[in-house]
Amino acid sequence: MVVVTVATLGVAAAASLFMAWSIGAGSSGSTPFSPAVGANAISVMRAGLVVGVLGLMGAILQGANVTEAVGTELIGGVTLTAGAAIVALLTAAALVAIGVFAGYPIATAFTVTGAVVGVGLAMGGDPAWPKYTEILTLWILTPFVGGGVAYGVARMLIGERLPERALTAALAGLVGAIVANVGFALLGPAGQQASLSEAFGSGLGIGAIGTPLVTVAVAAVVALAVYADLGRDREGAQRRFLLAMGGLVAFSAGGSQVGLAIGPLVPIFSDVGVPLWALLVGGGVGLLVGSWTGAPRMIKAISQDYASMGPRRSISALIPSFAIAQIAVAFGIPVSFNEIIVSAIVGAGYAAGDAGVSRSKMGYTVFAWIASLVGSLALGFGVYSAVQFVL
Structure with missing residues (x-):
C-alpha cells in the first residue's frame, strides 16, 4: 500500500511539473515581456531567461492565494x-x-479551472457558484478594462495635449x-502576506496614516526618479521603464x-505533511524551466502577430496588465495572463488607429480561449469518469 501511495504521489507530482512547464512555456513565460520584445527593448532569448527567474520569485513570494x-x-x-x-x-x-507548439496562446487559467471543475463534478462534487461568479466576472471584465485602459493611456502618451515627460513620470508613480x-509572504506573519506600506507604515508609530504615507512616499520617489531619467535620456528611460514593467508583470505571473500548476496537489500533499512552501518552490522551478526552454516561440507570436508595438504603447499595455494581475493574486482568482x-x-495597438492589429489572429485566439474552457471541462469530466468506470 505504501509503494502504491508513493507511486501515485510521484505521478501526481510529475503531472504538476508538466503543467508548470507548459505554463512557463506558454502564459507566464511568454506574455510578460512580449510588449518589450515587440518594442525591441529586449531580445527574445534574454526575455525568456529573465522572466523565468522573476516568475520563480513571484511563485514563492505570492503564490499561496x-x-x-x-x-x-x-x-x-x-x-x-x-x-x-x-x-x-x-x-x-x-x-x-x-x-x-501551434503558436496560439491558450488561456491556462481556463484550461486548469475547467479541468479541475470537470473532474470534481465527475467525483460527485457540487459546483462552487460564488467562486465561479468571482472568476467569470474578472475573466469577462479583463479584456474590456485592460484593453480600454491600455487604449486610453496609449492615446495620452502618443498625443500632444499632455506633456509626455510629466505624464510618464505620473504613470510610474502610480505603478x-x-x-x-x-x-509578500516574507513581510507578513506565518501563513499571511503583508505589503511594504503595511510593514514600514506600522513601524512609523503614527497609527492608521502610516500605510498611506508610505504609499505616497514610494509613488513620489519613483515618479521623480523616472522624471529625472527622462530628462537625461528620453529613449533610454522609456526602455528602462518598459523593462521594469515587464519584470513586474513577470513576477505577478x-x-x-x-497556483494553476500545483493547486490540485494541495489536498493530497497536505495530508502527507508536505508544506505549501515546498509545493510553491517546486512549481516555481517548473515555471522557470518552461520559460527557459519553451517560451521564445510564444514570445515571438504575441510580440509580433497581434499588433505592432512601440515603447509608449508597450508601456500602456503593461500598466493595466500589472494592476489586473495583482488584483487577481490578492483575491485568489485564477486568471489567464494570455487574456x-x-x-x-x-x-494599445488600436490607439494608433488599429495599425498592426491582426483581427484574424485575435479571432482565432478568442475561439481558442472559449474552446479551451469548454474542452477542458468536458475532457476532465469524461476522462475521470472513464477511469473510474475501468477501475
Missing part, C-alpha cells in the same frame, strides 16, 4: 484525490502544450503606489500561474 483557491475552492462537497489531480493536470497541460501595496496581455496589446 491562487494555489489554495485552485486546490480547495473550485468544487464543493469533495476533496480532490491523487487520481483526480493527475487527470485534471494532464488534461490541462496537454491543451496548453498544443497551444504552445510605484501599486508595488508599495502588493502583498509567477504568483498567479504557479490580460493580449487584450492590453490590442487596446
Whole structure:
C-alpha cells in the first residue's frame, strides 16, 4: 500500500511539473515581456531567461492565494484525490502544450479551472457558484478594462495635449503606489502576506496614516526618479521603464500561474505533511524551466502577430496588465495572463488607429480561449469518469 501511495504521489507530482512547464512555456513565460520584445527593448532569448527567474520569485513570494483557491475552492462537497489531480493536470497541460507548439496562446487559467471543475463534478462534487461568479466576472471584465485602459493611456502618451515627460513620470508613480501595496509572504506573519506600506507604515508609530504615507512616499520617489531619467535620456528611460514593467508583470505571473500548476496537489500533499512552501518552490522551478526552454516561440507570436508595438504603447499595455494581475493574486482568482496581455496589446495597438492589429489572429485566439474552457471541462469530466468506470 505504501509503494502504491508513493507511486501515485510521484505521478501526481510529475503531472504538476508538466503543467508548470507548459505554463512557463506558454502564459507566464511568454506574455510578460512580449510588449518589450515587440518594442525591441529586449531580445527574445534574454526575455525568456529573465522572466523565468522573476516568475520563480513571484511563485514563492505570492503564490499561496491562487494555489489554495485552485486546490480547495473550485468544487464543493469533495476533496480532490491523487487520481483526480493527475487527470485534471494532464488534461490541462496537454491543451496548453498544443497551444504552445501551434503558436496560439491558450488561456491556462481556463484550461486548469475547467479541468479541475470537470473532474470534481465527475467525483460527485457540487459546483462552487460564488467562486465561479468571482472568476467569470474578472475573466469577462479583463479584456474590456485592460484593453480600454491600455487604449486610453496609449492615446495620452502618443498625443500632444499632455506633456509626455510629466505624464510618464505620473504613470510610474502610480505603478510605484501599486508595488508599495502588493502583498509578500516574507513581510507578513506565518501563513499571511503583508505589503511594504503595511510593514514600514506600522513601524512609523503614527497609527492608521502610516500605510498611506508610505504609499505616497514610494509613488513620489519613483515618479521623480523616472522624471529625472527622462530628462537625461528620453529613449533610454522609456526602455528602462518598459523593462521594469515587464519584470513586474513577470513576477505577478509567477504568483498567479504557479497556483494553476500545483493547486490540485494541495489536498493530497497536505495530508502527507508536505508544506505549501515546498509545493510553491517546486512549481516555481517548473515555471522557470518552461520559460527557459519553451517560451521564445510564444514570445515571438504575441510580440509580433497581434499588433505592432512601440515603447509608449508597450508601456500602456503593461500598466493595466500589472494592476489586473495583482488584483487577481490578492483575491485568489485564477486568471489567464494570455487574456490580460493580449487584450492590453490590442487596446494599445488600436490607439494608433488599429495599425498592426491582426483581427484574424485575435479571432482565432478568442475561439481558442472559449474552446479551451469548454474542452477542458468536458475532457476532465469524461476522462475521470472513464477511469473510474475501468477501475
